[in-house]
Amino acid sequence: MNAVAENIxxxxxxxxxxxxxxxxxxxxxxxxxxxxRAVEDVSFDIRPGEVLGLVGExxxxxxxxxxxxxxxxxxxxxxxxxxxxxxxxxxxxxxRPLRRELQIVFQDPYASLNPRLRIRDIIGEAxxxxxxxxxxxxxxxxxxxxxLVGLPVDYADRYPHEFSGGQRQRIGIARALAVEPRFxxxxxxxxxxxxxxxxxxxxxxxxxRERLGLTMLFISHDLDVVEYLCDRVVVLYLGRVMEIxxxxxLYRNPRHPYTEAxxxxxxxxxxxxxKARKPLQGEVxxxxxxxxxxxxxxxxxxxxxxxxxxxxxxxxxxxGHFKACLRDDVPLAAP
Amino acid sequence: MTVSTxxxxxxxxxxxxxxxxxxxxVRGLRTEFRTDGGVVTPLLGVDFSVAPGETLALVGExxxxxxxxxxxxxxxxxxxxxxxxxxxxxxRTRDGASVDLARADDATLRRLRGRELAMIFQEPMTSLNPVxxxxxxxxxxxxxxxxxxRQAALAHALxxxxxxxxxxxxxxxxxxxxxxxxxxRQRVMIALALSCEPRxxxxxxxxxxxxxxxxxxxxxxxxxLQHELGMGILFITHNLGVVAETAQRVAVMYAGRxxxxxxxxEVFKAPKHPYTRGLMECLPANAHRDERGQPVRLKAIPGQVxxxxxxxxxxxxxxxxxxxxxxxxxxVPALAAVAPDHQSRCLRWSAL
Amino acid sequence: xxxxxxxxxSSPGLGLALRKLFRRKVxxxxxxxxxxxxxxxxxxPFASPYDPSALKVLERLRGPSALHWxxxxxxxxxxxxxxxxxxxxxxxIGALTVLIATVAGTLLGxxxxxxxxxxxPIMRVVDAMMAFPDILLxxxxxxxxxxxxxxxxxxxxxxYTPRIARIVRASTLVVRELLFVEAARALGVSTAxxxxxxxxxxxxxxxxxxxxxxxxxxILAEAGLSFLGVGVPPEIPTWGTMVAAGQQFADQAFWVVxxxxxxxxxxxxxxxxxxxxxxxxxxxxxxxxx
Numbered sequence: 017m018n019a020v021a022e023n024i025x026x027x028x029x030x031x032x033x034x035x036x037x038x039x040x041x042x043x044x045x046x047x048x049x050x051x052x053r054a055v056e057d058v059s060f061d062i063r064p065g066e067v068l069g070l071v072g073e074x075x076x077x078x079x080x081x082x083x084x085x086x087x088x089x090x091x092x093x094x095x096x097x098x099x100x101x102x103x104x105x106x107x108x109x110x111x112r113p114l115r116r117e118l119q120i121v122f123q124d125p126y127a128s129l130n131p132r133l134r135i136r137d138i139i140g141e142a143x144x145x146x147x148x149x150x151x152x153x154x155x156x157x158x159x160x161x162x163x164l165v166g167l168p169v170d171y172a173d174r175y176p177h178e179f180s181g182g183q184r185q186r187i188g189i190a191r192a193l194a195v196e197p198r199f200x201x202x203x204x205x206x207x208x209x210x211x212x213x214x215x216x217x218x219x220x221x222x223x224x225r226e227r228l229g230l231t232m233l234f235i236s237h238d239l240d241v242v243e244y245l246c247d248r249v250v251v252l253y254l255g256r257v258m259e260i261x262x263x264x265x266l267y268r269n270p271r272h273p274y275t276e277a278x279x280x281x282x283x284x285x286x287x288x289x290x291k292a293r294k295p296l297q298g299e300v301x302x303x304x305x306x307x308x309x310x311x312x313x314x315x316x317x318x319x320x321x322x323x324x325x326x327x328x329x330x331x332x333x334x335x336g337h338f339k340a341c342l343r344d345d346v347p348l349a350a351p
Numbered sequence: 352m353t354v355s356t357x358x359x360x361x362x363x364x365x366x367x368x369x370x371x372x373x374x375x376x377v378r379g380l381r382t383e384f385r386t387d388g389g390v391v392t393p394l395l396g397v398d399f400s401v402a403p404g405e406t407l408a409l410v411g412e413x414x415x416x417x418x419x420x421x422x423x424x425x426x427x428x429x430x431x432x433x434x435x436x437x438x439x440x441x442x443r444t445r446d447g448a449s450v451d452l453a454r455a456d457d458a459t460l461r462r463l464r465g466r467e468l469a470m471i472f473q474e475p476m477t478s479l480n481p482v483x484x485x486x487x488x489x490x491x492x493x494x495x496x497x498x499x500x501r502q503a504a505l506a507h508a509l510x511x512x513x514x515x516x517x518x519x520x521x522x523x524x525x526x527x528x529x530x531x532x533x534x535x536r537q538r539v540m541i542a543l544a545l546s547c548e549p550r551x552x553x554x555x556x557x558x559x560x561x562x563x564x565x566x567x568x569x570x571x572x573x574x575x576l577q578h579e580l581g582m583g584i585l586f587i588t589h590n591l592g593v594v595a596e597t598a599q600r601v602a603v604m605y606a607g608r609x610x611x612x613x614x615x616x617e618v619f620k621a622p623k624h625p626y627t628r629g630l631m632e633c634l635p636a637n638a639h640r641d642e643r644g645q646p647v648r649l650k651a652i653p654g655q656v657x658x659x660x661x662x663x664x665x666x667x668x669x670x671x672x673x674x675x676x677x678x679x680x681x682x683v684p685a686l687a688a689v690a691p692d693h694q695s696r697c698l699r700w701s702a703l
Numbered sequence: 704x705x706x707x708x709x710x711x712x713s714s715p716g717l718g719l720a721l722r723k724l725f726r727r728k729v730x731x732x733x734x735x736x737x738x739x740x741x742x743x744x745x746x747x748p749f750a751s752p753y754d755p756s757a758l759k760v761l762e763r764l765r766g767p768s769a770l771h772w773x774x775x776x777x778x779x780x781x782x783x784x785x786x787x788x789x790x791x792x793x794x795x796i797g798a799l800t801v802l803i804a805t806v807a808g809t810l811l812g813x814x815x816x817x818x819x820x821x822x823x824p825i826m827r828v829v830d831a832m833m834a835f836p837d838i839l840l841x842x843x844x845x846x847x848x849x850x851x852x853x854x855x856x857x858x859x860x861x862x863y864t865p866r867i868a869r870i871v872r873a874s875t876l877v878v879r880e881l882l883f884v885e886a887a888r889a890l891g892v893s894t895a896x897x898x899x900x901x902x903x904x905x906x907x908x909x910x911x912x913x914x915x916x917x918x919x920x921x922i923l924a925e926a927g928l929s930f931l932g933v934g935v936p937p938e939i940p941t942w943g944t945m946v947a948a949g950q951q952f953a954d955q956a957f958w959v960v961x962x963x964x965x966x967x968x969x970x971x972x973x974x975x976x977x978x979x980x981x982x983x984x985x986x987x988x989x990x991x992x993x
Binding site for chain 2 (some may be wrong): 020073074180182183210211212214215216218219222223226234237239240241243244245247264277278280281282283284285286287288289294295296297299301
């Protein structure tokens with residue numbers, strides 16, 4: 017399957033071994049002549065111990081990629097390498113034991129907990145499924161997990177509806193951590209929370225990452241949150257990778273026009289920094305009928321004729337910094 | 352109803368000088384809801400005013416009462432469960448009369464809504480009629496309030512769609528809300544709200560459901576329209592970045608009360624209430640990294656808002672506040688003047 | 704995060720308190736009525752000195768009296784005794800019908816709702832069956848199966864299975880898309896466990912409510928079938944056969960149909976009251992307010 021994976025952000029200086037290697041990932045929804053092309057030819061690596069941010073607006077395919085990586089959705093094409101195996105091709109039976117190592121935290125803290133189960137049973141199910149901490153050790157492990165995420169131990173006997181959004185999100189995190197995963201997909205874990213609660217949960221994620229050495233794929237539309245938590249960032253637009261870079265480089269020195277526009281559009285809580293810049297015009301095209309060539313060209317202020325005919329490949333513009341844009345001649349403004 | 356009968360509902364003279372020129376002057380607004388669990392009071396007495404042509408941002412987290420404030424002013428509380436228990440909301444109409452929106456009857460409110468005050472919501476899909484073309488919806492409002500005939504009303508609707516910069520406006524007139532993207536629907540909603548040139552626009556989280564690039568478009572559009580039409584805007588949001596971009600003054604709400612109010616610059620640069628300061632400090636945008644490149648912990652506000660009805664007798668923020676003293680728990684602090692047009696509901700504001 | 708999470712508000716209004724009390728009383732009344740019926744059915748032989756099938760032609764169509772509380776029927780049999788014995792048969796028929804229909808309907812509905820491939824085949828059959836009026840379908844089935852107590856249960860179970868299947872499928876379609884189901888899949892929880900622990904557990908309330916309806920329908924439908932001569936053989940005293948047989952005497956001796964009819968009404972009503980209470984109790988979100 018080398019044919020599907022040509023557009024790879026392979027750095028000349030790349031030495032670190034990836035924990036997860038995504039290659040040529042495609043996901044189309046619906047069959048027939050006009051499927052929804054949610055994800056098109058996406059490749060990236062996630063290194064051990066790093067938090068990789070996946071940023072994009074709605075329709076960028078970021079959540080779909082997260083679910084394809086965990087095989088909660090079957091990719092249409094492409095490979096997801098983990099531990100010497102291609103998760104995209106494993107039969108369900110072989111996948112089940114691997115679920116212990118790969119976990120997910122969801123956006124909606126209300127829908128992600130079964131309302132009819134006590135917290136003890138929600139977390140316990142994770143343990144039972146993989147035969148961990150049986151018998152008396154089970155209650156102790158549940159208590160340990162609750163205190164790990166900063167909840168009182170006696171909450172184990174309560175039902176989800178007795179908790180606030182932030183507390184539920186902590187429970188969701190405890191459930192994911194129960195099986196001691198190596199890798200977690202965090203799908204907009206703080207998007208539904210108020211800012212003061214969001215900060216609590218972000219601190220918890222950062223603390224867990226330091227304590228447990230977690231590797232994370234952090235999906236978010238919030239550029240500030242991604243900048244805070246992530247080591248490297250993948251910027252998506254209409255199912256395709258626009259730019260991949262270390263977080264600091266991306267925010268200080270964006271190299272793709274879309275990244276520039278995204279950073280410019282994000283409102284800063286500082287009345288002295290209000291941008292006078294003209295916002296990006298137009299709207300995201302339909303993923304059923306994406307533009308030819310570069311998918312961003314319909315809104316790009318730097319568009320040229322060539323953008324309509326050539327799909328730009330990811331190229332390395334600085335060590336570890338990749339962009340998918342034909343134009344190298346435009347000076348982009350850092351925010 | 353004529354102007355003379357309107358003037359009968361004029362309430363007591365405004366307590367502050369600014370109120371004389373204010374477009375909307377809200378004093379001591381208190382709203383209650385009867386629920387299965389008893390009476391809940393999400394609004395415990397709110398004071399603010401909006402001047403003509405200015406944008407006041409009402410900012411707060413969920414449960415702070417910011418949306419209840421807007422619904423109370425618009426007379427859109429779900430009745431009979433919700434009612435205004437006390438306070439006034441004096442609104443100055445274009446012919447100079449002053450109407451207390453908190454006491455006005457349904458007929459008065461109906462006449463004012465759309466013509467004098469308009470509202471846009473977070474999700475325009477639910478506030479647009481799904482079975483009518485958008486042009487008809489705008490034309491209907493215009494015919495009702497401005498008394499135009501059908502042809503003239505449709506022409507006006509077209510001008511409105513052009514004003515909110517909807518591409519191919521003439522075709523969009525005949526489209527239905529579901530045929531549009533979220534950003535386009537919000538533009539239609541704004542066109543509908545502004546079609547009769549209201550003096551006050553209440554915008555309740557109008558960009559929260561939108562992507563950042565679309566949000567930026569809508570915010571620019573609203574600034575432009577305010578400049579052109581000169582309406583006052585009460586902008587309700589939880590996003591401090593949006594406040595910085597849109598408003599001149601801000602009122603920060605916590606647990607049903609305004610805890611700090613002032614110009615955006617003063618409040619953001621030198622917050623004088625621990626909650627405002629906490630909100631600013633816990634933003635990831637204001638965070639930084641240590642020398643190893645690891646994110647430094649955010650200064651999160653500990654705990655969470657007490658449920659309505661379970662609030663402490665004193666300052667509602669005291670249980671989460673690093674500056675709290677015993678006296679904070681005895682009585683609700685009054686708004687203290689920190690500077691001209693900058694007030695804080697904190698006994699210890701000078702310590703900040 | 705030590706602040707209490709439970710956000711219940713103190714000092715509930717009078718209206719709520721009244722409603723709570725009323726709800727509890729209704730549930731209690733239903734439960735008591737049902738328990739009385741079940742106890743009578745269990746201890747039928749001790750409830751009355753009469754033999755339910757002893758013929759006493761001289762005593763025929765006697766009104767309610769101290770000797771015969773509910774009067775006697777056209778053959779002079781004690782109606783109270785027969786209503787009590789009938790409770791055994793009617794409740795058993797109803798219970799077995801509900802049991803079979805619920806188990807079969809739940810399995811079919813879960814499969815149709817969860818496995819996309821099974822949806823169309825299962826639901827087309829279900830729709831086809833529901834296109835017939837209940838009683839017609841039951842008559843047709845009884846004509847094929849032959850009149851017997853067991854066949855009545857079988858036929859009625861077949862008639863009511865699609866109702867349960869449809870409700871379970873609809874709920875399954877909703878619940879399967881909820882994030883906690885995806886969370887369970889992400890944990891590697893087995894499909895069977897997802898189906899029964901996550902999906903079924905969250906569809907119990909509509910199933911329970913529907914089951915109480917079906918219990919009542921089954922008792923009524925059995926009466927209809929028996930009346931038409933395709934149900935329970937007339938010598939077996941169910942409430943249905945009693946109403947059916949007594950109909951021609953109803954104008955001269957109302958008690959012949961009144962008491963078995965009342966028994967049907969009480970059984971059906973109390974079932975629904977209990978079902979309502981169960982629904983509220985099973986929902987943790989409502990449990991607190993109960």
